[in-house]
Amino acid sequence: MKPSELEAGWFPAGLQNYVLPKTAGRVVIADNDIALWRGEDGQIRAWENRCPHRGMRLSYGIVRGNTLTCLYHGWSYDGAGACAGIPAHPELTPPKTIRAKAYRAADAGGFIWVANPGETTAPPSIDGDWVPNRSVHIDATPVSLNELAEGMGAGLVSKITDHAGIVRVHGVEEEILLAFLDMKKHGAMIHTSVPASASEDVAIAVSKLTSRLRQVFKASSAA
């Protein structure tokens, strides 16, 4: 079975360090609730955030080795999404039809990227060495990458997707990666990465500029 559909293309779902090895986390892409997790192998996985058993959020799950165990009744799933064990029936080999619904997921440029299972394009390839910098929640989603860059006082150098690009920020030496994730009723997340060679001062300056975007993209009702 397929998970609920995203729009075509790759979405910047979060910073790479949002989900550390052996942990799980929750992300919303448009109207889709998604569990991200990494096994001890470090590989990022994105699944529909519903346990096939009774619908518990899998983002609350416990990662052991390279399996994810649902918090509710302990059903566990292997890295490919196949059910690997049901505690209430330890003797049973779980039927092959019980599977978590998986999206495509990849790491690039300090970000985690997610796409539909049937996405035919490769994940973005981003030159250079990047480190995750900052993720900030904003109330109102920018209409475009250009509007976001403008709100940051940045100039767009090159576009990676409709939601991510390399920008040059006024007063900051290095070019940075800037992306946004539309979460519809939840507003949006802004993500930034900086070159691995960036100084601590640059990292902090970019983080502060990113958090200032909350004032730029306010809910229209908030005065």
Next chain:
Amino acid sequence: MKLYDYVLSGNCYKIRLLLDFLELSHEKRAVDFFPGREHKSDEFLQINPLGQIPVLEDDGAYIRDAQAILVYLASRYDPTATWWPVNDPSELGRVAQWLAFADSITSTASAARLHDVLGYDLDVAQARAGAHRLFRILDDHLANQELQGFNWIAGSNPTVADIACFPYVALAGDGGIELFYYPAIQRWIRRFVNLPRFKLMPGINIFD
């Protein structure tokens, strides 16, 4: 030493956390907070006229207010002087500042949780908005601490400020406050639950 305690109280949980971190032997006296309202009984009001828990009894004296109890316990019983860093005035100032911040988390995030979980009659939209305002400040602070190589609220070591902020931040989901808006806070929660001798409270869904 005796703690007047209620299992589902985040403020009491702060004290249980520090008692465990410092491995202090103590007795717990369960207060029938819900539904019994024992904290408003004449007998309990003798112990704390504010009618609130937690209260700690030590050496024949009663101390109320979670933050005050944390300061008392750490200054008296922490031989390493790291949880309440008396020897470093500027760090100590930061710890005291975030202790006060923790109390405002109680009046916002915890209020939203009381509304959603125990059906308290209060303005939940206002409580949630207040919590989000504070969580943005905390997320900014923790993110910038990380970028400077510091894992904790006041610097390189966990202090009573981390303990005081932890429960109602980690329980905020119970009050309809979305923690996935705050990735730096989430990383800090994971570090906290991995501290030696940490024990989970019912309602906090984080496992590593």
